[in-house]
Amino acid sequence: MRKKIVAGNWKMNKNLEEGHQLTSEVVNMVKDEVTSAVQVVLCTPFIHLNSISKLLAGSKNVMLGAQNCSEHASGAYTGETSVSMLKSVGTQFVIIGHSERREYFGETDALFAKKVDAVLAAGMTPIYCCGEKLEVREANNHIKLVTAQVSEALFHLSAEALQKVVIAYEPVWAIGTGKTASSAQAQEMHAEIRAHLAGKYGKNVAEEITIQYGGSVKPDNAVEIFAQPDVDGGLIGGASLKSRDFVDIVKAMK
Ligand code: PEP
Numbered sequence: 001m002r003k004k005i006v007a008g009n010w011k012m013n014k015n016l017e018e019g020h021q022l023t024s025e026v027v028n029m030v031k032d033e034v035t036s037a038v039q040v041v042l043c044t045p046f047i048h049l050n051s052i053s054k055l056l057a058g059s060k061n062v063m064l065g066a067q068n069c070s071e072h073a074s075g076a077y078t079g080e081t082s083v084s085m086l087k088s089v090g091t092q093f094v095i096i097g098h099s100e101r102r103e104y105f106g107e108t109d110a111l112f113a114k115k116v117d118a119v120l121a122a123g124m125t126p127i128y129c130c131g132e133k134l135e136v137r138e139a140n141n142h143i144k145l146v147t148a149q150v151s152e153a154l155f156h157l158s159a160e161a162l163q164k165v166v167i168a169y170e171p172v173w174a175i176g177t178g179k180t181a182s183s184a185q186a187q188e189m190h191a192e193i194r195a196h197l198a199g200k201y202g203k204n205v206a207e208e209i210t211i212q213y214g215g216s217v218k219p220d221n222a223v224e225i226f227a228q229p230d231v232d233g234g235l236i237g238g239a240s241l242k243s244r245d246f247v248d249i250v251k252a253m254k
Contacts, residue, residue: 002210005166005233006250007041007065007127008240009095009214019048023055025243027062030250034061038233038253041065041093041127042240046081053090065093065127068101071114083122094119095235097129097153099172109152116153120161127166127235128153129214130193134173142171146189147196159201166210167193168235174215176237183224183231186213190230219245222252 014022023042030040043065044052053064070080086094096119097112112128119126130149132142146169154165169189174180181189190211198206213225214235225231233253239245 002208002232004036004038004253005041005210005212006038006253007043007093007095007168007212007233007235008246009043009067009098009235009237010045010240011067011100011237012045013241014045014048016048016051019044019052020055022241022243023052026246027055027059029243029247030062031059033247034250036251036254037061038250039063040250043067043093043095043127046086049086049091050089056090063092064090065095066091067095067098069094069096069115069119071111071118073118083118083124087122087124091124093125093127093166095129095168096126097149099129099131099170099175103172109149112153113156116157116165120157120164125164125166127168127212129168129170129235131170131172131175131215137171137173143189143192147192150193150196151200155200159205162197162201163205163208166212168212168214169193170214170235176216178216180216180218180221180225181213183228186225186231187228190228194230217249219248219252222249226253 040062056062066086069083096115101107116126130146132145136142136145171181194206210232212233212235213231217234217236218239
């Protein structure tokens, strides 16, 4: 049975005090209200990871994630953060390949492949994001593009390593726009990604991979999206900044 994972991507939001408050609220609500086996991940800004890690110490199912990492192990890379630094403060997940990293920082699938390797070598879980822009979908090239993103960043991995990766399908046109993919569009792409994984690694391996959906997930659309058979959780941006909304989304994952 593949894991169900709902992760919040805070992006560049929340100062330290606000981040602590949000974390405490989420931890308490999850403890009191979440009965399913879903794993919850808070992907905070780098600077908060160390202290938020301590706030999560007593929580069984709320885990710590980063939003990026360097592909390099150490050295003269001003402003960068290595996987061993992340690991040393208790980070368990690292988002790799977010569309904002592609768009604003010029990062490529070749780079993401190296970052995925670094995260796995450090014993953490990469959440690898893929997804098409609107013009690609309108030209009906979305499946081709997304499966190519998956191949380029992940297909150098062994089957054993691949099974430690989480994939997040995030159509770029749905991120932060309030325009979510329909549950049918999400299911179609998740099934295509899984079939693509099966083509390379076999059905048994593909069936074990958690594939999250991300893009304007809110409490009122989460139930329908998460009910799709190939949707195993969500990567949540804006709605992860409000504890009530985020935990309601977590509760939608059965
Ligand atoms: C994201 O940035 O990963 C995301 C899904 O954002 P939002 O939920 O705000 O669309």
